[in-house]
Amino acid sequence: MSCDFIALANRGIQGLQPYQPGKPIEELERELGLRNVVKLASNENPLGPPASALRAYRNAAEDLHLYPDAGGFELKACLSAGLAVSPAQITLGNGSNDILDLLARVFLDEHSSAVFSQYGFIVYPIATQAVGATAKVVPAKDWGHDLPAMAAAVDESTRLVFIANPNNPTGTCLGEEALRQFMAAVPERVVVVLDEAYAEYVGDDAYPDGVALLSDYPNLVVTRTFSKAFGLAGLRVGYAVSHPQIADLLNRVRAPFNVSVPAMAAAVAAYTDMAYLARSREVNEAGMAQFTKGLAELGLAFIPSAGNFITVQMPGAALPYYQALLHKGVIVRPIGVYGMPDHLRISIGLAEDNARCLTALKHVLAEGVGTA
Structure with missing residues (x-):
């Protein structure tokens, strides 16, 4: 190719990196052959649409x-x-x-x-x-x-x-x-x-x-x-x-x-x-309480949140924990792009999904992920 098309773009765009969305459920299931994957990565409403x-x-x-x-x-x-x-x-x-x-x-x-x-x-x-x-x-x-x-x-x-x-x-x-x-x-x-x-x-x-x-x-x-x-x-x-x-x-x-x-x-x-909006708030409040209690029991620090997600500080670089959670069928969000390489952002889901995420976190912490 004789033309450098990137050089033709305006300077601001030349230096940009594309926005990285949360990993889709279907992609993870294809990659790892998993089923019933839980996605808590993109701050979506776990109730589904009204x-x-x-x-x-x-x-x-x-x-x-x-x-x-x-x-x-x-x-x-x-x-x-x-x-x-x-x-x-x-x-x-x-x-x-x-x-x-x-x-x-x-x-x-x-x-x-x-x-x-x-x-x-x-x-x-x-x-x-x-x-x-x-x-x-x-x-x-x-x-x-x-x-x-x-x-x-x-x-x-x-x-x-x-x-x-x-x-x-x-x-x-x-x-x-x-x-x-x-x-x-x-x-x-x-x-x-x-x-x-x-x-x-x-x-x-x-x-x-x-x-x-x-x-x-x-x-x-x-x-x-x-x-x-x-x-x-x-x-x-x-x-x-x-x-x-x-x-x-x-x-x-x-x-x-x-x-x-x-x-x-x-x-x-x-x-x-x-009625739907009230239910959304109710589920979020219950899920937030479930996560704050569970994370505290795991000894993980987190940032108190007013949204429908909670950001957790891992004991070291967060990316290995993110990858280990993927293998357990749980998708969360690493946020190194925000300058927070030791943190994971976890969306609030339904009670059973939150429980599965907390259990997976317990297992990856016990396995010593990221400490080798």
């Missing part, structure tokens, strides 16, 4: 020959009523990752910078670097966001700040007063992205509702998703709520049909299915 969303999805299949409503009228109307915001403030995305990418495309270029935390979601540096902007990574505090330090990192070049609340992969959570102090310290010309992908799982009454803060801070953008608590990860539906001018800018670069016909129908059904 029955109401499945019905809406199947009904929408009658219209698969038609393009989706590019404006997403019905889904926006549903979100508008539930959040008490104007439809003009809502931007729909192919998952909330899509929204994060749109924000980078709209506000960043090679002359600007974005600020985010050391252990922030991996999409923040990817989106920033892809458009040639400078990433300003602020050291974490207690595995979470050091908001005063992040405010201090903002300079004349800064156009975006990314904050995940709760944070993935560490599960840390910020309170309202801390967020308000941060917003007061940041110039209005800096757009602050509050990524609330796990918001529906937080049981703390002190947890701040980002959408409720929008009226006080026009430079705030709140992103949310249907992939976690609403059980629709496979359909890829997310959204942002923001000032109408920001929403208008996002919609200028958003692909016109970025959310499919059945995905929007299922999202409307899921959003109004309060």
